[in-house]
Amino acid sequence: MSERIVVAAALVDGGRLLAARRSAPADLAGRWELPGGKVEAGESPEAALVRELHEELGVAAEPGERVPGRWPLRAPFVLHVWTARLLPGSAAPEPLEDHDALRWLAPDRIWDVPWLDQDVPAVERVIAHLGLG
Numbered sequence: 001m002s003e004r005i006v007v008a009a010a011l012v013d014g015g016r017l018l019a020a021r022r023s024a025p026a027d028l029a030g031r032w033e034l035p036g037g038k039v040e041a042g043e044s045p046e047a048a049l050v051r052e053l054h055e056e057l058g059v060a061a062e063p064g065e066r067v068p069g070r071w072p073l074r075a076p077f078v079l080h081v082w083t084a085r086l087l088p089g090s091a092a093p094e095p096l097e098d099h100d101a102l103r104w105l106a107p108d109r110i111w112d113v114p115w116l117d118q119d120v121p122a123v124e125r126v127i128a129h130l131g132l133g
């Protein structure tokens with residue numbers, strides 16, 4: 001089966017990184033992730049990122065650049081990460097779907113939350129890429 005990309009956002013505002021706590025499915029609930037979702041057929045990763053952030057968090061966001069790396073999820077999914085920022089005038093993020101809590105993490109707080117196992121190496125790469133911390 002061919003690979004399917006899940007895009008996730010390193011959404012940064014004022015030097016803090018947004019983390020979202022999953023509310024479903026049961027095996028992922030309570031763990032924290034970089035918010036995002038599956039790229040649909042015919043959709044660019046950037047468009048998927050903007051769509052997912054709008055659906056899940058109610059924000060208007062702009063993708064930046066791809067954070068180098070790819071992290072395998074349950075087959076056939078592979079996680080790709082993009083930087084993103086809120087557009088001027090965007091609503092503040094709210095946990096509308098899939099999440100039940102959000103936190104803006106300052107660099108010295110990033111490891112305070114229990115990230116999904118598969119997000120840990122991605123978050124490490126985000127920190128290095130953005131020079132956070």
Ligand code: 523
Pocket residue numbers: 006007008028033034035036037038039073074077079098116118119
């Ligand atoms: N992950 C993951 N980390 C991460 C994301 C955004 C997603 O491990 N940062 C995993 C969780 C799911 C799969 O990727 O197993 C798909 O993510 P999901 O459920 O957020 O994708 P959606 O929102 O596109 O899913 P549905 O619309 O519910 O099909």
